[in-house]
Amino acid sequence: MSFSPITHIRHFDLAVPDFDRQVEFYKNHWGLTVQHDDGDVVYFAAEGSPEQYVTRVRRSQDKRLDLVAFGAADRSSVDQLAQELGSKGIQLVSEPDQLQTLGGGYGFRFFDLEGRTIEVSAEVETRQHRKIEERESIPVRLSHVVLNSAQPEKMLAWYERHLGFRLSDTLNHPHVGDLFYFLRCNSQHHSMAIARGPHASLQHASFELRGLDEYMRGSGRMIRAGYRKIWGPGRHAAGDNTFTYFVDPNGNTMEMTTELEMIDEDTWHPTIYDAQEPETSDQWGTGGDMDEFITKEMFNDSDNAHLFVAPPV
Known part of the structure; x- marks a missing residue:
């Protein structure tokens, strides 16, 4: 655009x-x-x-x-x-x-x-906000949102053309095709992403914590509270950010993260990551491989019945 x-x-x-x-x-x-x-x-x-x-x-x-x-x-x-x-x-x-x-x-x-x-x-x-202190394991801000789509290639082209998003990296599976497009609107590696799925839905929403210690403490708090953890803690390759994914009471996936990569617009070149490589999903090897169970959890419930219907508020 x-x-x-x-x-x-x-x-x-x-x-x-x-x-x-x-x-x-x-x-x-x-x-x-x-x-x-x-x-x-x-x-x-x-x-x-x-x-x-x-x-x-x-x-x-x-x-x-x-x-x-x-x-x-x-x-x-x-x-x-x-x-x-x-x-x-x-x-x-x-x-x-x-x-x-x-x-x-x-x-x-x-x-x-x-x-x-x-x-x-x-x-x-x-709003009046404040500096999050050391060991304070609460979100600093909203990091990014990922949307499921049955036509991710068309969605990528639409958001690039009409809203000016730029492609940072792609997650690809040799036998399936592109699985994830990571899109940026500023120096943050991605503020949204588009994931291949069976229908339109929220794949996950991610919240940034202060640092590694705060991220681990927050993840531990959610585990101790009994919320279902489906993946993590680990560290992705694309974006270089940490991840722990939990399922909220209505079946949406929520992520705690930190240290999402900041990029130089003038020198950045998108990378295609191979989803079959274990380090692509988790550099640390602590969270476990991305498997079919995790993928299905993040498909979420379909929003198809609500498409082209604006919310009342």
């Missing part, structure tokens, strides 16, 4: 049937802070992040990924993106306007290639 409007990821929003347990999971175990609670929607902030919230949980009979939100540099970037998307026939959910969600701001929503709701905004009020 002619310009790259996206500066960073803001938040991802979930609708869940087991609302109370999801809220309890984030609040009392995962280490997020309730920023606002209206009874049916709870906004959660990360203590180290200036974002008003990094995830939002909505009470619903149906489970779904409500939306993924990204930041833009300013109001003019929001307007320009909306104009470009509209001119290319992409369906807008709303025109650029003042947002009515926590923190306000100026933005709009639209459907991506497969019908997920995406929000882009600027001028959102920042």
Whole structure:
């Protein structure tokens, strides 16, 4: 595209049937802070992040990924993106306007290639945040979101063309093809990724912790609390980040991570990693190989019934 409007990821929003347990999971175990609670929607902030919230949980009979939100540099970037998307026939959910969600701001929503709701905004009020201290094993910020897709190649091309994302690395299996596309919108190795799956769904969401010790302490806390760990602790090759994956009360996969690679835009060259090599999934060899069980867990429940349907909030 002619310009790259996206500066960073803001938040991802979930609708869940087991609302109370999801809220309890984030609040009392995962280490997020309730920023606002209206009874049916709870906004959660990360203590180290200036974002008003990094995830939002909505009470619903149906489970779904409500939306993924990204930041833009300013109001003019929001307007320009909306104009470009509209001119290319992409369906807008709303025109650029003042947002009515926590923190306000100026933005709009639209459907991506497969019908997920995406929000882009600027001028959102920042929250008072703080430095996360040594041994404080709570998320600093939202790191990235991974989306499952049955047509990942088309999704990659769509996000590159329309939102200006850049491909950092690819995870490939010689007999299956490309499994993962890691996409960046800033110097962080990836703020989102697209994974090959049987349907559209949230593959996982990842939260950055302060450092290795905090990451291990956080992982241990979740294990002791009895939440199901499906993979980790380990360290990926692409992105060079650590990983421990847990299943939340509604069957979504949540990751604790740290030390995600920062890249130099002028010198970076994408690598194709072989998924059959053990070091690709886990450099340390501590988390175990990526197997069919883990893959199926991360397929999650299909969002197909909710595609091209905007959330009510």
